[in-house]
Amino acid sequence: MGGMTGRSVNVGVLGCGTVGRGVVKILTGNSSLLHARVGAHIELAKVADTNPAAFEGLGLDTSKTTNDALSVVNDPQIPVIVELIGGQGIAKELVLKALDKGKTVVTANKALLATCCPQILESARKGGGDLFFEAAVGGCMPVIKTLRESLVGNRILALYGILNGTCNYILSRITFENLSFETALQKAQEAGFAEADPFLDISGGDTRHKLALCVGLAYGTSVSIDDIFVEGISHLTPDDISFAQEFGYRVKLLAIAKRTENAVQARVHPTMIPMYNMLSNVSGPMNALTIVGDACGELVLYGQGAGMMPTASAVVSDLADAARNILSGTRCRVPVMSWQGQDSRPLPILQMDEIVTRYYIRLAALDRPGVLSKVAGVLGDNGISISSVHQKGRRNEGPVPIVLLTHEAREKNVQQAISKIASLDVIADRPVLIRIEEEDEA
Amino acid sequence: MGGMTGRSVNVGVLGCGTVGRGVVKILTGNSSLLHARVGAHIELAKVADTNPAAFEGLGLDTSKTTNDALSVVNDPQIPVIVELIGGQGIAKELVLKALDKGKTVVTANKALLATCCPQILESARKGGGDLFFEAAVGGCMPVIKTLRESLVGNRILALYGILNGTCNYILSRITFENLSFETALQKAQEAGFAEADPFLDISGGDTRHKLALCVGLAYGTSVSIDDIFVEGISHLTPDDISFAQEFGYRVKLLAIAKRTENAVQARVHPTMIPMYNMLSNVSGPMNALTIVGDACGELVLYGQGAGMMPTASAVVSDLADAARNILSGTRCRVPVMSWQGQDSRPLPILQMDEIVTRYYIRLAALDRPGVLSKVAGVLGDNGISISSVHQKGRRNEGPVPIVLLTHEAREKNVQQAISKIASLDVIADRPVLIRIEEEDEA
Numbered sequence: 102m103g104g105m106t107g108r109s110v111n112v113g114v115l116g117c118g119t120v121g122r123g124v125v126k127i128l129t130g131n132s133s134l135l136h137a138r139v140g141a142h143i144e145l146a147k148v149a150d151t152n153p154a155a156f157e158g159l160g161l162d163t164s165k166t167t168n169d170a171l172s173v174v175n176d177p178q179i180p181v182i183v184e185l186i187g188g189q190g191i192a193k194e195l196v197l198k199a200l201d202k203g204k205t206v207v208t209a210n211k212a213l214l215a216t217c218c219p220q221i222l223e224s225a226r227k228g229g230g231d232l233f234f235e236a237a238v239g240g241c242m243p244v245i246k247t248l249r250e251s252l253v254g255n256r257i258l259a260l261y262g263i264l265n266g267t268c269n270y271i272l273s274r275i276t277f278e279n280l281s282f283e284t285a286l287q288k289a290q291e292a293g294f295a296e297a298d299p300f301l302d303i304s305g306g307d308t309r310h311k312l313a314l315c316v317g318l319a320y321g322t323s324v325s326i327d328d329i330f331v332e333g334i335s336h337l338t339p340d341d342i343s344f345a346q347e348f349g350y351r352v353k354l355l356a357i358a359k360r361t362e363n364a365v366q367a368r369v370h371p372t373m374i375p376m377y378n379m380l381s382n383v384s385g386p387m388n389a390l391t392i393v394g395d396a397c398g399e400l401v402l403y404g405q406g407a408g409m410m411p412t413a414s415a416v417v418s419d420l421a422d423a424a425r426n427i428l429s430g431t432r433c434r435v436p437v438m439s440w441q442g443q444d445s446r447p448l449p450i451l452q453m454d455e456i457v458t459r460y461y462i463r464l465a466a467l468d469r470p471g472v473l474s475k476v477a478g479v480l481g482d483n484g485i486s487i488s489s490v491h492q493k494g495r496r497n498e499g500p501v502p503i504v505l506l507t508h509e510a511r512e513k514n515v516q517q518a519i520s521k522i523a524s525l526d527v528i529a530d531r532p533v534l535i536r537i538e539e540e541d542e543a
Numbered sequence: 544m545g546g547m548t549g550r551s552v553n554v555g556v557l558g559c560g561t562v563g564r565g566v567v568k569i570l571t572g573n574s575s576l577l578h579a580r581v582g583a584h585i586e587l588a589k590v591a592d593t594n595p596a597a598f599e600g601l602g603l604d605t606s607k608t609t610n611d612a613l614s615v616v617n618d619p620q621i622p623v624i625v626e627l628i629g630g631q632g633i634a635k636e637l638v639l640k641a642l643d644k645g646k647t648v649v650t651a652n653k654a655l656l657a658t659c660c661p662q663i664l665e666s667a668r669k670g671g672g673d674l675f676f677e678a679a680v681g682g683c684m685p686v687i688k689t690l691r692e693s694l695v696g697n698r699i700l701a702l703y704g705i706l707n708g709t710c711n712y713i714l715s716r717i718t719f720e721n722l723s724f725e726t727a728l729q730k731a732q733e734a735g736f737a738e739a740d741p742f743l744d745i746s747g748g749d750t751r752h753k754l755a756l757c758v759g760l761a762y763g764t765s766v767s768i769d770d771i772f773v774e775g776i777s778h779l780t781p782d783d784i785s786f787a788q789e790f791g792y793r794v795k796l797l798a799i800a801k802r803t804e805n806a807v808q809a810r811v812h813p814t815m816i817p818m819y820n821m822l823s824n825v826s827g828p829m830n831a832l833t834i835v836g837d838a839c840g841e842l843v844l845y846g847q848g849a850g851m852m853p854t855a856s857a858v859v860s861d862l863a864d865a866a867r868n869i870l871s872g873t874r875c876r877v878p879v880m881s882w883q884g885q886d887s888r889p890l891p892i893l894q895m896d897e898i899v900t901r902y903y904i905r906l907a908a909l910d911r912p913g914v915l916s917k918v919a920g921v922l923g924d925n926g927i928s929i930s931s932v933h934q935k936g937r938r939n940e941g942p943v944p945i946v947l948l949t950h951e952a953r954e955k956n957v958q959q960a961i962s963k964i965a966s967l968d969v970i971a972d973r974p975v976l977i978r979i980e981e982e983d984e985a
Contacts, residue, residue: 131838134696138878139883254856254860395852399847404841405840414696430873435867439580
């Protein structure tokens with residue numbers, strides 16, 4: 102394969118949006134640094150974008166830019182393709198074509214990887230090229246490398262991640278400024294931390310894509326995103342977040358994976374975690390991931406999970422790995438999904454109904470005698486025991502909040518109890534439920 | 544070279560103490576996991592220790608144990624040597640011999656690497672083997688891999704590390720229980736978090752070894768440990784730690800490296816950092832490292848910095864890298880010290896006198912009029928301006944503490960001023976000085 106003259110590796114970048122521009126900046130601005138470390142020049146051979154304005158201000162010679170991404174993939178002089186277009190349309194076509202040609206592909210596209218993983222892995226396997234995606238999870242944090250390489254000798258017992266900066270920013274503003282969700286979202290949009298259409302973020306969908314990739318790497322299990330329970334943050338109120346604080350907890354949108362004896366739990370939902378937990382102190386748009394291994398114990402990574410330069414930093418680390426493999430004539434030195442295909446023993450994903458954890462339940466109760474006894478009765482009938490109850494002061498009018506924390510209970514039982522409680526005539530509004538995580542390692 | 548039959552890589556472990564036993568446990572207990580991920584068997588061929596009791600309870604066949612470490616190094620069937628003896632005596636000989644033979648060496652020996660780096664690198668270069676040392680800094684945290692690989696495209700602007708669990712444990716107990724240093728040290732020894740001879744830890748010496756390695760990786764500068772300023776924690780009092788808290792700071796023993804325009808700062812000393820900083824929340828024996836890069840921004844790693852299994856986890860990650868290189872016929876895929884020798888442009892280490900930071904100064908003043916004006920006069924004469932003064936309440940007898948925080952000042956000027964202040968007749972005792980770090984990225 103061409104593109105490796107002297108000590109130089111040609112790279113083609115598809116998509117010159119925010120992250121693409123960051124990659125161009127690092128490859129041009131830190132080019133001598135990269136040369137000194139990789140021992141070869143990582144040559145930005147072509148950058149493709151359909152919008153000619155995308156190249157403005159980057160100082161790229163016009164011979165290096167094109168509006169035709171396919172021509173970059175087809176160029177025999179370019180062995181490494183960086184896909185930063187995003188989405189599952191043209192990006193998918195280009196990634197598959199590059200892999201089919203045996204090229205090395207670097208991508209930040211978690212949606213594509215999480216939804217089309219088997220097809221992409223099959224193309225990579227057939228083509229024999231490498232596939233890197235450090236930038237797909239956690240921006241600059243070395244999540245993929247740590248799971249694939251650094252913790253290779255560990256059985257992963259659990260993962261707890263704050264993997265969406267938009268949600269964490271919104272929750273931080275609700276927590277510290279007592280804003281409503283709607284106002285906090287608007288502030289996030291004004292500050293550039295939320296998209297005009299924030300659905301994929303606030304629904305937990307983006308976090309679920311990232312969790313699917315982490316579960317695959319940690320457990321050798323290819324997960325369909327449909328198997329991962331997801332609940333977003335738009336129903337959270339400043340009241341719930343402030344009650345949580347009174348009990349010593351913060352509320353975070355967590356991606357959670359846990360190994361049980363014969364299965365893996367994988368779920369994304371707002372979660373109450375103790376104040377003293379490192380993840381409680383992750384504020385604003387920052388991301389963090391706690392990985393618990395049988396040998397390493399608790400390991401936490403913390404950093405910027407999005408943005409031009411942090412994401413580009415991760416892409417460039419993949420480019421260095423790609424170049425090192427090409428220069429040393431090695432391919433697939435580390436398996437794409439961390440496990441050798443033939444040895445992978447996929448663990449099934451546990452049904453959400455089956456998980457066991459503690460719960461925060463807030464009820465809007467009419468201020469009548471006997472409410473608590475009715476509620477406690479329903480919980481007891483479903484085998485759920487209460488660890489703590491706070492009945493908040495009477496309000497002049499309208500329902501009174503009752504906040505309950507439970508001991509460990511099964512999700513199925515809790516959902517049944519909640520449905521029953523919601524139908525009681527003394528309950529004014531849909532109960533609010535927030536799951537709690539507080540094992541030592543959480 | 545032999546030792547790679549079928550898909551199997553033979554490993555010899557020298558030293559079966561705490562970490563050695565951990566490595567044996569992972570290689571035997573998680574052997575199928577490692578096989579599934581590396582694609583080959585990492586075969587524990589020999590374990591050497593002069594103490595036969597060291598092998599007890601590990602279930603090792605006697606054919607696999609020896610008291611003769613040299614025979615393991617000389618065995619042509621063993622291409623990978625793990626050195627876990629420690630120190631700079633026999634360990635150094637064995638490491639050099641293994642490297643001279645072109646073997647791959649994995650070591651956790653920061654003292655050896657930090658003090659004999661040029662000699663060891665030269666042996667590695669001539670022999671052509673790999674040298675890995677993930678376990679030398681930060682236990683299970685992927686410090687070396689992150690600096691060498693994940694942040695390869697970043698100019699490292701600064702490093703801030705809590706890299707000694709003994710010191711952090713002692714400081715945590717002083718902070719939360721108001722113990723004296725001596726009592727806290729004793730508690731640390733009782734809890735197994737401090738050695739019988741704790742000097743290397745509490746003097747900052749161990750942290751300095753680790754910082755020397757990090758500076759080498761981050762800046763391509765080979766540092767003599769004598770160039771790194773070091774101050775330990777044994778002079779710290781619960782009073783100083785509690786005054787620091789009143790100002791909103793925690794006191795940590797930090798390893799600090801910063802890039803200035805034409806040089807690198809590298810220093811180890813007790814440091815006041817703001818409560819809101821992630822490092823302030825690192826308690827007990829835990830370690831953490833903040834790395835600030837020009838692209839990634841602030842990245843934090845947090846985990847267990849010592850102990851049998853966390854350290855073994857790091858050793859095994861190196862073994863997987865070693866095996867992957869051998870299996871794919873690659874050597875020195877990543878330069879040992881992160882930079883290609885011929886391209887490294889060493890930056891000089893800034894003299895401690897030249898650093899500029901903020902300072903906490905505590906004086907034991909006799910309760911007489913005019914003390915503060917004398918002290919302020921000396922500081923002013925040395926170009927040091929005060930940002931805040933707290934004169935603590937009178938005591939029935941003895942001197943009164945005066946606590947000052949300064950604006951940014953040059954170390955040289957501060958030391959001159961402190962000497963002058965110490966000689967004032969109104970000052971009863973040697974002034975206490977703690978440096979402050981609070982840049983946004985700290």
